[in-house]
Amino acid sequence: MKTSRVRESLLAGARGLYLAVASLVGSITLFVFSVVSLVLIPLGIGLFTTPAVLLAVRRFATLHRVQAGEWADVSIAVPYRREPTRPGVAGQVERCTRMLKDPATWRDLQWLLVNMTLGAVLALIPPVLVLYMLYGWVLACGVWKPIYQAGGGEWYAFIHVTSQGTAFAAAALGTALFGVSLYVNRPLLRAHFLLSRTLLAPTATMRERELALRVGRLEETRHDAVDSSAAELRRIERDLHDGAQARLVAMGMDLGTIEAIVEKDPAKAKEMIAKARQNSGEALTELRDLVRGIHPPVLAERGLGDAVRALALRLPVATDVDVELPGRADASVESAAYFAVSEVLTNAVKYAQADRVWVDVHHADGMLRIAVTDDGKGGAVIGAGTGLSGVERRLGTFDGVLAVSSPVGGPTMVTMEIPCELS
Amino acid sequence: MRVVLAEDLFLLRDGLVRMLEAFDFEIAAAVESGPELSKALAELEPDVAVVDVRLPPSHTDEGLQCALAARRARPGLPVLVLSQHVEQLYARELLADGNGGVGYLLKDRVFDAEQFVDAVRRVAAGGTAMDPTVIQQLLTRRSGNEPLGALTPREREVLELMAQGRSNAAIAAQLVVTERAIAKHTSNIFAKLGLPVSDDDNRRVLAVLAFLDQGR
Numbered sequence: 001m002k003t004s005r006v007r008e009s010l011l012a013g014a015r016g017l018y019l020a021v022a023s024l025v026g027s028i029t030l031f032v033f034s035v036v037s038l039v040l041i042p043l044g045i046g047l048f049t050t051p052a053v054l055l056a057v058r059r060f061a062t063l064h065r066v067q068a069g070e071w072a073d074v075s076i077a078v079p080y081r082r083e084p085t086r087p088g089v090a091g092q093v094e095r096c097t098r099m100l101k102d103p104a105t106w107r108d109l110q111w112l113l114v115n116m117t118l119g120a121v122l123a124l125i126p127p128v129l130v131l132y133m134l135y136g137w138v139l140a141c142g143v144w145k146p147i148y149q150a151g152g153g154e155w156y157a158f159i160h161v162t163s164q165g166t167a168f169a170a171a172a173l174g175t176a177l178f179g180v181s182l183y184v185n186r187p188l189l190r191a192h193f194l195l196s197r198t199l200l201a202p203t204a205t206m207r208e209r210e211l212a213l214r215v216g217r218l219e220e221t222r223h224d225a226v227d228s229s230a231a232e233l234r235r236i237e238r239d240l241h242d243g244a245q246a247r248l249v250a251m252g253m254d255l256g257t258i259e260a261i262v263e264k265d266p267a268k269a270k271e272m273i274a275k276a277r278q279n280s281g282e283a284l285t286e287l288r289d290l291v292r293g294i295h296p297p298v299l300a301e302r303g304l305g306d307a308v309r310a311l312a313l314r315l316p317v318a319t320d321v322d323v324e325l326p327g328r329a330d331a332s333v334e335s336a337a338y339f340a341v342s343e344v345l346t347n348a349v350k351y352a353q354a355d356r357v358w359v360d361v362h363h364a365d366g367m368l369r370i371a372v373t374d375d376g377k378g379g380a381v382i383g384a385g386t387g388l389s390g391v392e393r394r395l396g397t398f399d400g401v402l403a404v405s406s407p408v409g410g411p412t413m414v415t416m417e418i419p420c421e422l423s
Numbered sequence: 424m425r426v427v428l429a430e431d432l433f434l435l436r437d438g439l440v441r442m443l444e445a446f447d448f449e450i451a452a453a454v455e456s457g458p459e460l461s462k463a464l465a466e467l468e469p470d471v472a473v474v475d476v477r478l479p480p481s482h483t484d485e486g487l488q489c490a491l492a493a494r495r496a497r498p499g500l501p502v503l504v505l506s507q508h509v510e511q512l513y514a515r516e517l518l519a520d521g522n523g524g525v526g527y528l529l530k531d532r533v534f535d536a537e538q539f540v541d542a543v544r545r546v547a548a549g550g551t552a553m554d555p556t557v558i559q560q561l562l563t564r565r566s567g568n569e570p571l572g573a574l575t576p577r578e579r580e581v582l583e584l585m586a587q588g589r590s591n592a593a594i595a596a597q598l599v600v601t602e603r604a605i606a607k608h609t610s611n612i613f614a615k616l617g618l619p620v621s622d623d624d625n626r627r628v629l630a631v632l633a634f635l636d637q638g639r
Binding site for chain 1: 476477482483484506507508510511512530531534560563564
């Protein structure tokens with residue numbers, strides 16, 4: 001009990017020292033860079049430096065959030081808005097304005113100011129309490145003498161150290177302070193993080209606005225999902241009605257006729273049997289295509305990786321597929337991802353006239369990431385009737401995002417991200 | 424000739440049994456799940472296995488996996504795989520060991536009983552039976568490229584049938600020409616594609632399939 005208290009106090013002292021230094025150096029540096037970068041925005045340079053600097057601030061703040069949880073059990077939620085980043089200069093400007101509009105950015109900057117002053121002081125007290133005791137003992141061990149002889153006379157807190165006796169008194173005071181540190185060091189560290197939390201955690205209004213935004217987005221994507229699944233069902237109904245169903249009716253009719261004429265006109269009957277067989281074959285082909293459009297069999301049998309490989313094998317252009325999936329995602333996510341890839345590949349072949357396509361599928365940090373790159377003529381835009389807006393809608397249902405980089409002349413790179421867990 | 428049959432849908436299994444029996448095959452076992460299939464293949468030593476890709480209990484590609492595992496245990500064990508859909512990916516996996524004695528056909532092909540039975544016999548004899556759809560896909564991908572572009576339409580037709588695993592005699596019968604004419608076409612095709620000539624029908628088919636699947 002006793003030793004663990006001492007260990008904790010010493011640990012809190014070490015962490016406090018680290019935090020004090022980090023708070024001072026990190027906060028001041030980042031604050032200065034942020035201000036300079038913001039000032040440079042009217043000149044244009046700031047547009048490019050600001051996102052990078054603010055990102056560094058966010059990383060610094062998030063490291064602090066993690067340490068708060070690990071060292072003092074203070075949980076601080078991350079308030080930043082997650083939004084897709086589009087590549088290119090326009091994307092850069094968009095990113096910059098979006099970051100500046102995020103209230104969390106300004107609260108981060110306020111936090112830097114608080115952290116470099118009050119925060120640093122709070123973090124500094126625990127190590128000082130520990131080190132001051134050491135200093136007291138160093139004095140008591142005889143170091144007081146040369147200081148005194150040099151004409152000084154050291155003040156240890158309120159004790160004027162002029163003799164061995166007063167030096168021992170200083171050491172005793174230092175030990176007493178260390179005793180105090182056993183009880184205050186951890187609370188002080190906690191206070192440091194609680195202070196940070198007032199600015200680093202999302203406020204109620206931020207959370208509310210975030211929730212409102214999210215509800216809006218969910219309403220929109222749900223509407224899209226319901227709409228597109230209704231349209232899919234209509235298409236399937238029509239395909240079945242006009243295709244396989246009609247062929248089976250024709251077959252039944254032919255068989256009836258065959259039954260009637262088989263004895264009178266065997267030659268004609270044989271001819272009709274051949275026709276019926278052909279009809280059944282065509283009905284099967286139509287059903288097969290329809291099934292592929294509803295849920296591709298390979299996807300059901302092998303999962304996303306092999307389904308994409310099989311898809312690539314059917315393309316008329318050379319396609320490299322690289323898959324790194326340690327498990328399988330939910331069937332609905334797999335299906336959405338598959339059809340998204342399928343649409344993007346069709347675009348690459350049909351519109352971009354690519355000679356070569358690269359597909360990369362992997363899962364990291366709770367995200368399924370798919371990149372499709374082609375060497376075609378580029379110029380693909382979301383919402384230009386290329387089917388990419390359909391892909392965006394499809395992914396949107398799963399909170400997934402789509403980013404397209406496609407300068408005229410190529411190459412085109414389409415990246416998709418869907419948050420999901422693998423099983 | 425002894426056959427092990429694996430198909431989970433009763434109607435199709437029953438139909439296949441009756442068709443094969445009508446053509447004098449002996450049905451060593453007709454099973455409906457992956458584990459049963461593995462057991463039958465290991466214990467009954469059939470001359471050929473006819474297997475549906477999708478089998479219970481997992482209803483994934485269990486049939487294909489059992490067939491591949493059985494062929495690893497007994498290289499060259501003749502297996503004809505049936506499916507509602509064909510994928511080059513699966514065809515490639517079946518052909519990968521280079522041993523021959525594999526078939527991969529759409530279930531529709533059972534409509535033509537004679538051709539289907541011919542395919543079963545061919546596979547049992549160590550030959551190949553690839554679905555025309557697979558071959559079409561392979562050819563479409565590479566049609567514009569050299570050296571396939573150098574083939575005449577007739578040679579292309581012959582190549583397509585050859586890749587499905589047909590012998591010269593069968594190709595000749597289908598195209599209604601003499602076997603000698605087909606032999607001439609095949610040697611032209613091999614020369615144009617730069618493949619070594621072989622009298623062994625099975626080796627020849629495997630070489631053509633490997634050629635069509637390469638370069639990606």
